[in-house]
Amino acid sequence: MAQDDNGGHELTTANSSAVEHARAGDPGTAVIVQDAVPNPGFPTHRPRITDINPVKQRRAERVVYTLFYLSIVGSIWAIAAYMMFPIESSDPGSVRLNTLFIGLGIALALLAIGIGAVHWGKALMYEQEGIDLRHPVRGSEVTIERAVEIFQEADQESGFSRRTVVRNSLIGALIAFPLPAIVLFRGLGPQNQNPVTLLSHTMWKAGTRLTRDPEGTPIKATDVTLGSAFHVIPEGLNETPDPLEEKAKAAVLLMRLNPADLNVSPARKTWNYNGIVAYSKICTHVGCPVALYEQQTHHLLCPCHQSQFDITHEAKVIFGPAKRPLPQLPITVDAEGYLVARSDFTEPVGPSFWERN
């Protein structure tokens, strides 16, 4: 089919490509230009230099086989590099050399094959272009008629459209049979838990000590000097069975500001301790840890979507896509001077969810 059997010239010259393959019933809206410029047909073929000049041809051959030999060199080099550049324990430099030299060998092997093959195709293979004829994608009317006939015969023989009760009950059964799969997927989450309940509570309780992340050592109020920021987890978090899930809700940032800078609402009068405040680190937008604390501006920035919270105004949102302020953890000190929570957060932490209100 690919032969140049049309010679390029018996092809109908297109008066306008708009009309040449139009079928009845498909007028489109193209303007049919009566005196459009005609398709000039194929230009005369210009031979390549390798077609005329045998010296150039031999040179091209040389280039191609040299590349293929080079590829073999590359492969052997990669194998040699595997042995010559082992990975030494504790030396990332050796990993770098191993990666680099094995990779260079493989890359050389691949590129040389590729460039050689393409060069062969371009410079040496017969390069007269061929022509395929196109036919409309739609099959011939005969084929289509026969297909319709087959369906009709099948319908007749099975009674698919005649026996409506049989057909409809089958359709019903086919709709019903995948339904059990849906309930099976309920098992993806633990059966006896409800996410809404889980999301509404964290590990913090009245009296839980604030401890350093990740060591878990308790923090005295006097440790928190002005301008400090402590990354905090609840005491005992590292000993819980699922510390990451607990941490994903309970992570807190502890900061000390000049009490005069804090604008505290009446309900939260007792939630800070001498200007030491604790806020949930989990962004109320989609949950990234908000921990970029600027100790002069008292702004908190989320590095994921740039929400900004003003700690002097109870973590009110001042920029970015978040809506709600970061929940504040009410804190005080215990008898030994360690910082403790007064209670759990008074609202769910982290991203919003449907059942939250």
Added chain:
Amino acid sequence: MSTTTAAPRAAKKGGFTAAAANYLEDRTSMSAAVREFGRKIFPDHWSFLLGEVALYSFIVILLSGTFLTFFFQASQASVIYDGSFVPLKGVEMSSAMSSTLNISFDIRGGLLMRQVHHWAALLFVASIGLHMLRIYFTGAFRKPRELNWVIGFVLFILAMAEGFTGYSLPDDLLSGNGLRIIDGLIKGIPLVGTWISFLLFGGEFPGTAIVGRLYTLHILLLPALVLAMIALHLLFVVVHKHTQYAGPGRTQENVIGYPVLPVYAAKAGGFFFIVFGVVVLMASFFTINPIWNYGPYDPSPVSAGTQPDWYIGFADGALRLIPPGWEFVWLNHTWSFNILTPLIVIGVFIVLVMFYPFIESWITGDRREHHILDRPRNAPTRTAIGAAGVTFYAGLWAAASSDLIATHFMLTIEGVIHAIQAIVVLGPFVAFFIAKRVCLALQKKDRSIALHGYESGRIVRLPGGEYIEVHERLDEYERWRLVSFESYQPLMLRPNSRGKITVGQRVRAGISRWFFEDRIAPVTMRELEEGHGHH
């Protein structure tokens, strides 16, 4: 084959190769396939190779990915790292992270394969994107190829899904925060969000199930779908035969190019090795996803510059652009429009792109087959719509790197976000206007060149004292490229069989008028002859 010279002369016609071919032919009748495809013609143009880049990078992904599966452990069971990388020694992490570190630091060539896999993945999605742009701007999606556009678009979505699931597997800090964002996104969906997140993560975030589940999707379900879609995509390419650019001798009824055997096979086959080679070269020189810097996932830390891989950037950017306060409690439920708006806008954008071929054919009323590609300038409104879409996407994409733009160009984050908000909302209109005007201007230039030829720069003084610049006329082959396009008219409003004009018809006619009102007609023979007269 010279190797068979010593063999008995049983296989008379050509020795071993012929014998093997005969053996296979008796059992497969494969000669029919060779006869059908062996000399099939493929047109030659650089932009037709972009889809091949995608195909080849997918093969590279399959090869390197298979290697990685032999070592990777898709488990979040906690282990203490005891491999070669000193700054993580003794750190508690998941098996997934630890095995990925072992691939990187304790298996020779392992890091190379990881980097090959990741670079090839970025290339896979990028080449699909570029391929789609080529298809769009040349109108290659028109009948009979609308369905193949949809299949290709589904492949683009699947490729992004493959990418995202793969990105999340090492369970490092970067990907863990990526999953955290996905969790937050899902929770923002009304009614079902909380439960979908709960089921997806197998309980509370982060849980211990997600890596295993994503792994199943990443190496089983999604690759199977991608392979099936690629098979379908290529089947349609064979059925439709490839499109071609307008050129002398080329018509809607032929395909001009090189036969599969041997030239196309040499070039396309060679190109596979070239793409593979370029990927390996990148992987040997350039670090990608240094999970050893990110460390294991922990819900408390985060890195500055936490971003997804480039193809998810537009979604992350959309999240960043929402102004504060788009969340309400209504009917005792939380409506997170700061999350829903990006989801809806991106969803609508995806649907519009996916079904664009049907939308355009409805507007134009054109139901003919098209095998000759449009030059973008010859379809000004389509090109302008494309430019608007690209601007919109690029704005969202740029927003995902707002923090890096701010630090590298000494700007404020707030300023960058506000500027990109303006670009995303207004930019598409500006881009539409500019692109359309540029297209029309280029068409006018083509027209004038076709009629009068190129300006030669040679000034001649006529006997009467008049100076003129000599124009060099085009030969008919060059001219054909400039004049062989179609000009369309807006749809006419005509009463239907019951003598009525429906609202739908009015809308369609209105859009059609908008689509086609500015147009430049191709040069006709008469104009050409008159043009001759002038000089």
Added chain:
Amino acid sequence: MRAKTHTPGRTVRKTGRRHPLATIALIAIGLGLTGGAYAAFNTSTASAEPAAASQQSVDQGKKIFMSNCATCHGLSASGTANGPSLIGVGAAAVDFQVGTGRMPMAMNGPQAQQKPVQFTGSDISALADYVASLAPGPGIPNASLLDTTQGNAANGGELFRTNCAMCHNVAGAGGALTEGKFAPALSGVSAQHIYEAMVTGPQNMPVFNDSNISPSGKRDIITYLKYIEKNPSPGGFALGDLGPVAEGLFLWIFGLGSIVALTVWITAKSN
């Protein structure tokens, strides 16, 4: 553009909390407020205690202060509208701010920028001695706290990711803050300056006192930073350690760019 217009000669400076030096003022106020607690804390870190400075050095420092710093910080270093008080900021703050070229400020802007150092080493230590003589404050860390051979890089990495990476990036490549401020890249910063930054909290950086991150923890962090600085990325060129954005840009421009160039070669007519 970050305030390029402001020339050193102009005296108009931002005042109030946003002033880059306000951190030092805050520390000073903090000292006043926490009083005894601070002293207790300071004694617990005897290793960072300022060494007794010679009177000669203090005098020399005072001279340098009067001619270079007093315009903004006041003749008695107790601050003016243009600059915070330096009483109690300690030698560490002086060594960091002057030793990295951040002070004296050349121009106003979202934050004081690192630039070529304006004073010699002995001038800087004289200045530090003078400021330290005004009131006790964090001293210049002694060499054993900066000795990376004694540090634990793994512990340092963990502390760095928890306390520092959110602003400075996990690989210390720096990152953006609000309103044009930024956390600088950490490669090339000396161990001493890293330590001093942690204890003094320059500009908007929070203070990491010794009860937050212990002196040995700080040494571990420095060990980690020096480890990743000394050992280039095992995967090859690190593309600025900027993460997926740099990788994506590289892929589109160089990866796909070179492949497209090759497609043009493949389909070009051979001559």
